[in-house]
Every structure is written in structure tokens, then in C-alpha cells.
Amino acid sequence: MESDLISKKDLLQHTGISYGQLYRWKRKKLIPEEWFVRKSTFTGQETFFPRDKILARIERILGMKGDDLSLDDIADVVSPDFGGVSLALAQIAEEGLASASAVSVFESVHPDAGPLVFGELLSLYVLDRLLAAGDLSLEEGRTVLATIEDAYASFEGRDCDLVCIRRMGVAVCLLVSTAAQVGVEAGARMVARISVQESVEALGARLQ
Amino acid sequence: MEAESGVSVAQEVATDASGTGVGDVTINGAGRMQGEIDCVSLKINGAGQADGNVRAQKIVVNGSGTFGKQVQAEEMIVNGDSSIALGAGIGALKVKGRLSIGGGLAAHEVDVRGELKVGGDIETDTLTGEGAFTAAGMINVGVMDIRVWGSSRATEIGGETIRVGAARGFGQTIMSIFGEKRLVADSIEGDEISLENTTAKVVRGVKVTIGMGCNVELVEYTESYDRAADSLVGEARKIEV
Numbered sequence: 001m002e003s004d005l006i007s008k009k010d011l012l013q014h015t016g017i018s019y020g021q022l023y024r025w026k027r028k029k030l031i032p033e034e035w036f037v038r039k040s041t042f043t044g045q046e047t048f049f050p051r052d053k054i055l056a057r058i059e060r061i062l063g064m065k066g067d068d069l070s071l072d073d074i075a076d077v078v079s080p081d082f083g084g085v086s087l088a089l090a091q092i093a094e095e096g097l098a099s100a101s102a103v104s105v106f107e108s109v110h111p112d113a114g115p116l117v118f119g120e121l122l123s124l125y126v127l128d129r130l131l132a133a134g135d136l137s138l139e140e141g142r143t144v145l146a147t148i149e150d151a152y153a154s155f156e157g158r159d160c161d162l163v164c165i166r167r168m169g170v171a172v173c174l175l176v177s178t179a180a181q182v183g184v185e186a187g188a189r190m191v192a193r194i195s196v197q198e199s200v201e202a203l204g205a206r207l208q
Numbered sequence: 209m210e211a212e213s214g215v216s217v218a219q220e221v222a223t224d225a226s227g228t229g230v231g232d233v234t235i236n237g238a239g240r241m242q243g244e245i246d247c248v249s250l251k252i253n254g255a256g257q258a259d260g261n262v263r264a265q266k267i268v269v270n271g272s273g274t275f276g277k278q279v280q281a282e283e284m285i286v287n288g289d290s291s292i293a294l295g296a297g298i299g300a301l302k303v304k305g306r307l308s309i310g311g312g313l314a315a316h317e318v319d320v321r322g323e324l325k326v327g328g329d330i331e332t333d334t335l336t337g338e339g340a341f342t343a344a345g346m347i348n349v350g351v352m353d354i355r356v357w358g359s360s361r362a363t364e365i366g367g368e369t370i371r372v373g374a375a376r377g378f379g380q381t382i383m384s385i386f387g388e389k390r391l392v393a394d395s396i397e398g399d400e401i402s403l404e405n406t407t408a409k410v411v412r413g414v415k416v417t418i419g420m421g422c423n424v425e426l427v428e429y430t431e432s433y434d435r436a437a438d439s440l441v442g443e444a445r446k447i448e449v
């Protein structure tokens with residue numbers, strides 16, 4: 001876990017951004033609060049970030065600033081508002097947002113599904129990514145959908161990761177906060193851990 | 209909707225179909241509002257209490273205002289004393305007197321002459337004024353320019369420009385009833401930092417000036433560093449970028 005984190009000081013040195021920029025981006029919600037992980041070190045409290053996420057995000061912000069976008073425009077991209085989105089399953093397949101196998105898993109869980117709103121699209125999209133990576137069987141995909149549908153709302157839009165653990169052939173999925181460390185017993189195996197926020201952004205980009 | 213002195217005001221203020229507030233609410237004297245308030249302007253002259261969440265374009269408190277839940281406003285002016293039990297989201301906040309907030313404060317502009325006490329974080333583009341400033345959490349600010357006239361503290365302060373000055377002149381004798389005129393923080397990080405009468409464990413910035421009356425354990429700077437003779441600095445390090 002430690003190696004997955006980067007200290008604030010190292011981050012600034014690595015990226016060349018200033019404290020002012022970092023705090024401004026946090027105020028503008030370009031960097032989620034949950035990514036600021038406070039830890040006690042021998043020099044007192046220090047702030048760390050999930051390394052891959054923060055580096056990707058800063059690269060993205062800097063890249064978009066080059067396109068003359070305002071910080072508010074960037075905020076719309078990284079935490080988009082999809083209140084009004086709804087798509088029929090047929091449309092999803094047509095636009096290639098999810099594979100046929102992911103759609104069929106979704107249909108088997110929701111046989112009477114109408115047009116999908118963003119939350120459902122998100123669960124389908126995450127499922128599709130996991131299936132595409134070969135991490136999960138179709139049957140296990142059903143638990144992915146159930147997990148996101150049941151638990152995602154309780155995160156209230158905060159960043160979280162979907163974790164799948166398999167033990168003796170039985171898969172269990174959970175949503176955990178992004179900085180959470182997950183340990184499992186020797187007989188169990190973490191088969192996948194993916195960022196839900198990344199899917200939100202990727203899906204957002206596809207929908208716009 | 210208006211209440212004359214001593215009369216309590218009604219149950220709930222109507223909103224139009226779109227959910228945006230209509231009408232003005234004024235309390236002259238003492239009044240209590242129950243339920244959610246959603247209105248264009250809310251004015252309290254005297255003592256007013258709102259039990260539910262309040263949303264308004266403009267809130268003016270002349271006297272005392274007690275808000276039992278959250279407050280959301282484009283503009284809020286407090287002349288006197290107000291408290292907000294939960295969080296507040298306010299575009300432009302002006303306090304002459306005292307405002308205490310139980311949760312966090314998110315704003316664009318905050319100007320305080322008196323005291324601001326926040327139970328959570330303060331996030332604002334600008335924080336100016338003089339008096340006592342307290343945030344139990346962090347202050348995240350674009351430009352902070354304050355003069356400290358009372359005991360002030362925050363766990364962390366982070367921003368672009370951070371200027372903390374000591375009280376000067378006649379006023380400070382009067383205001384000294386507030387207690388020690390000092391800002392205490394664990395860490396202060398920004399691009400341009402200039403401090404007086406501040407105690408901090410660590411100050412990190414591009415350009416750092418430690419003025420009179422400061423006590424800082426560690427300064428880390430990348431460009432320039434100045435220190436007044438009557439300040440204490442444990443260690444100052446230049447960080448190469």
C-alpha cells in the first residue's frame with residue numbers, strides 16, 4: 001500500500017505544480033477530498049495521495065488547461081452531472097458502450113429494464129470493464145451489478161473502488177473508499193480492484 | 209410575509225413550482241421560522257430564529273440570527289451575532305460582529321470584522337478582514353489577507369497567497385479582550401506566505417516571509433525566505449525543484 005501513495009511534497013516536485021494550484025484545484029473539486037490521505041509521520045501529519053490517480057488527474061488538468069478551459073469546465077468533465085441521461089439497452093449496444101455479454105447479464109438481472117439512467121449505466125459499464133479484462137465470469141457479474149446498485153449511493157458521489165474477492169470459487173464484491181487497504185485471508189484472492197471514478201469519467205467522455 | 213415585533217412568523221415560506229424561492233421575509237423584533245425557508249431575501253432586524261434549512265439569495269442579520277440547520281445564500285451580511293448549526297454555502301459573506309458555524313463553510317468571498325468560528329473546514333477564494341478566525345479543520349483559500357486581533361487557529365492552511373498580520377494601533381487595546389492575538393496552525397502551505405504573530409509547526413511555500421512574533425519549527429521554501437529578527441524559526445530549508 002505504501003508504495004501506492006505519494007507524499008504531497010514528492011507530488012509537487014514530480015509534477016512541478018505549486019501548493020496554490022493544488023489547493024485551488026481541490027477547492028474547485030478537481031481533486032476529490034478522499035484523495036487527501038493524512039498520515040502521521042515522524043515530522044508530524046503529512047498528506048499523501050493515491051499515486052496513480054493523482055498523477056493521472058494532474059496530467060489531465062494540465063492538459064486541459066492547455067486547451068484554454070476554465071477550471072469550472074474541467075470540473076464538469078471530472079465530475080460530470082448526468083442527472084438527465086437515459087439510454088435504452090438497444091442504444092447502448094449500438095453505441096458500443098458495453099459489450100453484448102455485459103448487456104445480457106444486465107438483462108438477466110433486470111428483465112424488464114426500461115431506459116437506463118446514469119447509475120445503471122455506470123454499473124453496466126463497470127461490469128463490462130471487468131468482463132473484458134477476463135477477471136470475472138458472467139455469473140459473478142451479477143454480483144457486481146448488485147453491489148454497485150445497492151452500495152454506490154451511500155458513497156454520495158465520493159470516489160470509491162470496486163473490489164472482487166474470490167474464495168473457493170465464490171465471488172464477493174464490495175465497494176471501498178479509494179484509500180482503503182484491503183487484506184484477505186490466504187485462501188482467498190482479490191481478483192479485481194478498479195476505480196469507479198475512472199469509469200464515471202470514461203463513461204462521461206463517451207456520453208458527451 | 210412580515211412579522212411585527214414580538215410575533216413569530218409562519219410555518220413555511222412558499223416556493224414556486226420550479227423550486228426557487230419567491231418573496232421576501234422580514235422579521236422586525238423577534239421571530240421564529242419553522243420548516244424550510246426558500247426565499248429571495250431574508251432580513252432579520254432584531255432576533256430571528258430559523259429551525260429548518262434556509263436558502264435565500266440574500267440574508268441580512270441586524271441583531272441576532274440563529275439558524276438551526278444549513279444555510280445557502282448568494283450573499284449574507286451579519287451585523288451583530290449569528291450562529292448556523294450545520295454547514296453553510298455562501299457566495300459572499302460579510303461579518304461585522306460574530307458568526308459561528310457548526311459544520312463547514314464554502315464561499316467565494318469572506319470578509320470578517322470581528323470573529324468567525326467554523327467547526328469544519330473553510331473553503332473560499334478570498335478571506336479578508338481583522339479579528340479572530342477559527343477553523344477546526346483546514347482553511348483552503350485563494351487569497352487570505354487577515355489581521356489577527358484575537359486567538360485564532362486552524363489545523364491546516366493552504367492557498368495561493370497567505371498574509372497574516374498582527375493587530376496595530378489603537379484598536380488592539382480594545383480588542384485584546386479577545387485573548388491572545390495569535391494565529392496557531394499545524395501547517396501553512398502556499399505560494400506566497402507572509403506571517404506575523406503566528407505559531408506553526410511547518411510553513412512551506414515558494415516565497416516565505418516570517419515576520420515579527422512568529423514561532424515556526426520548520427520552514428521549507430523554494431524561492432525566497434526572509435525572517436524578522438524577533439521571530440523564532442527552528443530550521444529553514446531550501447527545497448530544490
